[in-house]
Amino acid sequence: MAFEELLEDPVIQKYLHELVGPQGMPVAAAPHDGEVTDEELAEQLDLELNTVRRALFILYENDLAQYRRLRDEDSGWLTYLWTFEYDSIPENLESEMRRLRSALEARKEYERTHEFYLCGTCSIRFEFSEAMTFDFACPECGSTLEALDNQQLIDAMDHRIDELDEELPPLPAELD
Ligand SMILES: [Zn+2]
Secondary structure (H helix, E strand, O other): OOOHHHHHOHHHHHHHHHHHHHHHHHHHHOOOOOOEEHHHHHHHHOOOHHHHHHHHHHHHHOOOEEEEEEEOOOOOOEEEEEEEOOOOHHHHHHHHHHHHHHHHHHHHHHHHHOOEEEEOOOOEEEEHHHHHHOOOEOOOOOOEOEEEOOHHHHHHHHHHHHHHHHHOOOOHHHHO
């Protein structure tokens, strides 16, 4: 198999798992060398044809698989021949992680620069300005809104950002 080394990487396994889900994982985790039809894959992997097709289509949408159509001269049936294209996974993954990282940074900044209030009964969170509008009483149940310490949430985001930084290769600018 051409992508063995790539697929041993737990980060890449997780990425594929998030894309296709547990049901599609047998398809994504054992990419065929060369062309294969969805029917052949379903038989080899002992999966429902729909499950195989769904996984293939997700891979296709993420530029990880291509297909070409063949029409049977006699029956007119269309056959889809699929090719796995995993060469772009590391690149895809990196841009995905960078996107996640900047979303986390933005979210953390929002958490850090805003005050929040909580209704302990409904578990609804309000921004300070909202809470003030409601005169610090929950609009759902009338309970008094309590100031909420979101430091734990910020710490968790920091932790996740650190994890991403460890997994991400440095940007060219950071190499000097
Ligand atoms: Zn409430």
